Amino acid sequence: xxxxxxxxxxxxxxxxxxxxxxxxxxxxxxxxxxxxxxxxxxxxxxxxxxxxxxxxxxxxxxxxxxxxxxxxxxxxxxxxxxxxxxxxxxxxxxxxxxxxxxxxxxxxxxxxxxxxxxxxxxxxxxxxxxxxxxxxxxxxxxxxxxxxxxxxxxxxxxxxx
Amino acid sequence: xxxxxxxxxxxxxxxxxxxxxxxxxxxxxxxxxxxxxxxxxxxxxxxxxxxxxxxxxxxxxxxxxxxxxxxxxxxxxxxxxxxxxxxxxxxxxxxxxxxxxxxxxxxxxxxxxxxxxxxxx
Numbered sequence: 704x705x706x707x708x709x710x711x712x713x714x715x716x717x718x719x720x721x722x723x724x725x726x727x728x729x730x731x732x733x734x735x736x737x738x739x740x741x742x743x744x745x746x747x748x749x750x751x752x753x754x755x756x757x758x759x760x761x762x763x764x765x766x767x768x769x770x771x772x773x774x775x776x777x778x779x780x781x782x783x784x785x786x787x788x789x790x791x792x793x794x795x796x797x798x799x800x801x802x803x804x805x806x807x808x809x810x811x812x813x814x815x816x817x818x819x820x821x822x823x824x825x826x827x828x829x830x831x832x833x834x835x836x837x838x839x840x841x842x843x844x845x846x847x848x849x850x851x852x853x854x855x856x857x858x859x860x861x862x863x864x
Numbered sequence: 865x866x867x868x869x870x871x872x873x874x875x876x877x878x879x880x881x882x883x884x885x886x887x888x889x890x891x892x893x894x895x896x897x898x899x900x901x902x903x904x905x906x907x908x909x910x911x912x913x914x915x916x917x918x919x920x921x922x923x924x925x926x927x928x929x930x931x932x933x934x935x936x937x938x939x940x941x942x943x944x945x946x947x948x949x950x951x952x953x954x955x956x957x958x959x960x961x962x963x964x965x966x967x968x969x970x971x972x973x974x975x976x977x978x979x980x981x982x983x984x985x
Contacts (some may be wrong), residue, residue, distance in 0.1 A: 723939045778916040781908055782889065785896040795905040797975050818952030821911040824904070825952070826959045836975060838904045838959070 707741070709748045712757075714740040753807035755863050766858045773851065774820050781821040784840055796842035797826075800849050801834050802856045809863040813855055823848060868928075875931040879924045886920030893917060903962050907955050914951040919944055 708714055721736035722728055757763070784793060804810055814825045817837060827836040839848050871879065889912060896909025922940040930937045966974040 720942060723942055726937075726939060774915050778889070778912055781896070781912055782892050782916075785892055785899055785909065785912075788896075788899040793901055793905055795900075795902070795908075797904075799975070814956060815949060815952045818955050819911060819915055819948050821908055821915060824907040824911075824959055825956055826904075826963055836963075838907065840900075840905060840908045 708744065710744045713747060714744045716740075717743055755806045755808040757862060758864065759862050762858060762862050766855075766862065769858070770816055770820070770855075777820050777822040781840060784822075793840065794842050795838065795840050797836060797838055798842070798845060798848060799834050799836050800852050801832075802828070802852075803833065804856050804860055804864075806859075806863040809859040813852075813859055816855060817852065823852075868932075870932060871928065872931065875927060879928045882920050882924035882927065886917050886924060889913065889920060890917030904959070907959055910955070911951065914947050918947045 717740035718733075718736045721739055722732060725732045725736075802810075802813075804813065810828065814828075817823050817825045822840045824838045825835070826838055828834075829836075835852070837852070839845075868876075893909050893911070893913030893916075896912065897906050900906045900909055922944050926937055926940045963974065967977060
């Protein structure tokens with residue numbers, strides 16, 4: 704099984720993508736999608752990405768909902784900051800927070816979430832000291848940002864480790 | 865081919881609303897590049913356009929073509945997914961490059977390497 708499907712999740716995702724792109728679920732497109740996704744998974748094998756195991760599937764939906772909520776909220780917040788930027792000086796700054804995450808894929812996901820959310824940008828992660836340096840647009844709510852990132856990290860730790 | 869005039873009024877209103885809000889969000893994101901003071905602050909502006917703007921515009925497109933063709937249209941979801949996954953990578957790369965340069969040039973107000981800020985737990 705492992706030799707034929709080295710990355711089952713990746714293969715499933717690629718198959719789904721193929722079906723969405725071709726916009727059909729006829730047997731022909733499913734077979735073609737299976738071939739493409741299996742071959743691409745073998746190609747990925749040469750890149751030797753870090754493997755991780757998803758432990759708690761039930762927490763994923765909650766995590767996604769939380770991220771979507773935060774993205775909507777910070778979209779509105781950052782929009783207001785930009786519109787007011789002429790009158791009120793922007794109070795941006797650097798922040799550090801210590802993370803308790805080891806899994807590479809979890810860290811990558813956290814980096815994407817943090818940067819995709821307007822108002823926070825991931826800058827540097829020190830692996831030895833496990834300290835993340837990031838930039839926030841609104842440094843007044845420093846505690847809030849720290850709490851948000853720590854909560855994301857805790858969620859990801861539950862899902863991945 | 866179907867025409868946009870075939871759209872029922874409720875869908876037309878909804879599509880228009882999503883389009884306008886999405887376009888406005890993207891415009892504000894671009895405006896942010898102009899108005900925010902320094903490079904690090906400007907990193908935040910495009911994410912509004914990519915997260916809020918793209919999602920709203922894609923939702924408008926999904927709704928419009930789903931109603932016109934009376935079937936579910938989902939492939940715009942791929943646009944949302946890939947834009948949200950790839951933009952952060954570019955931004956992180958830009959951010960790290962700037963951080964590296966600023967440290968190398970010993971700019972003021974840039975955090976030093978491996979020195980946690982005071983008050984850090």
